[in-house]
Amino acid sequence: MRKKDEIIQAIKEKDRRDKVYIHPVLSPEKAAKYISAFSNSNGGDIILGIYDDGINLHIKKSKFPIRLEEAKKLLDININCIVDKVDYRGELIPYISVEKSKELVKFRGIPYLVNENGAVVEMKVSKVFLSYSHADKDLAELVEKSLDKQNDISVSRDINVNNYRDDLDRFMKTIKQHDFIISIVTRKYLMSLNCMYEITESMKDSNFSEKLLFIVVDKEDAQYYKGNNIYDMEAGIYDADKRLDYIIYWNEKNRKMDEKLKSADLPYEYITEYTLDKRKLVSIITSTSEFMNILKDKIGSTFNQIQKDDFKILKDVIKKK
Structure with missing residues (x-):
């Protein structure tokens, strides 16, 4: 928060950095928008009773009350600000001083900034979908924690495909609403039905290549797993033999499901229960090789490399959108 002397000095110097001069009226709506913007930026001051013509500041009398409580009701969270007055050349100049917020502040559901x-x-808040195997949740939590520090990045994860059992198109629409997909690529990720379904269905988006960000996990990254969560996580996507192993794995899974369904000889009404998993398998089989080739050709960084600078490489790409 600025001290009174700082407000007076700002007026003298016609300082407009993180400040706005208002005359004649500050409506609750306008106040809420400025408060959101200053809260989401570096903090700032709304100084009333001064007309700013873009060159000079003209001292006017502020005859209207500051309806701060009404403005606060238009914001989604409580904010830290003060209302006070300074004596400037015999005129009492009211002002609202707003502190930078640790949380995103929205006015009528929309965040603003300066x-x-x-x-x-x-x-502009970029929506990021974090795609990972639950075996690698320790890594996912570190990525999410880092990205969540950014007011202009919104992270979602654990969109459960089973909640969309009767409407796979709605599931894909949910994924497509995101600006980026971050894949944490491990052995279990490439062998997970839901993970591979998420990613291979996402490949149908014409902008998939631009939206995909990925982290290729190797043995060095074991240090980021907690205790018993450590396993042989290296995906080996740069090894042609290992890539072939994944394709064989999914073909074999599909073959076994066909055999089991045939052996079970279930009535039609019971077979539909397995339709979603079968559809997932078919999607994965046709796309797995293409997905791994995308990863191979792009050459992603390891988790350890990206984590060292607090995932800056991911943040930079996301913020450029």
Whole structure:
């Protein structure tokens, strides 16, 4: 929060950095938008009773009450700010000083920020879907924790395909609503029915190649697993023999399911229960090789390499969108 002396000095110097001068009226809606923007940026001050013509500041009397409580009700969370007055050349100048927030502050569901030109603009929040095997949840938690520090990145994970058993198109629509997909590629990831279904269905998106970010896990990354969670996680996607092993694995899974369904000789109404898993398998078989070739050709970084700089390489790509 700025001290009174700092507010007075800002007026004297016509300082517009993280400040806005308002005359004649500050509506609750306008106040809420500025508070959201300053909260999501570096903090700032709303100074009333001063007209800013873009060159000079003109001191005016502020005759209207500050309806701060009404403005706060338009925000999604409580914010830290103060209302006070300074005596400037015999005039009492009211102001609202807003502190930078650790959480994203939205006005009517929309977050705002102050851009490099000092203008209040709607914040673009990039939606990221984190795709991983639950065997690798320790890594996923580290990625999510780091990305969650960024106000302009929203991370979702654990979208359960089984919740969409009767509507796979709705499932894919949910995934497509994300701007990026981060895949944590391990051996169990490439052998997980749900993980591979997520990713191979996502490949049908024409922008998939641009949306895909991935981390290739190797043996060095075992240090990031907790205790008993450590396993032989290395995917080996740069080894042609291992890539072939995954293709054989999924073909064999499909063959065994066909055999079991045939042997079970179930009535039609019971077979439908297995339709989703069968559809997943067919999708995976036709796309697994292509997916692994994408990974092989792009040459991703290991978890250890990316984690060392707090996943900066991922954040930079996401923020450029």
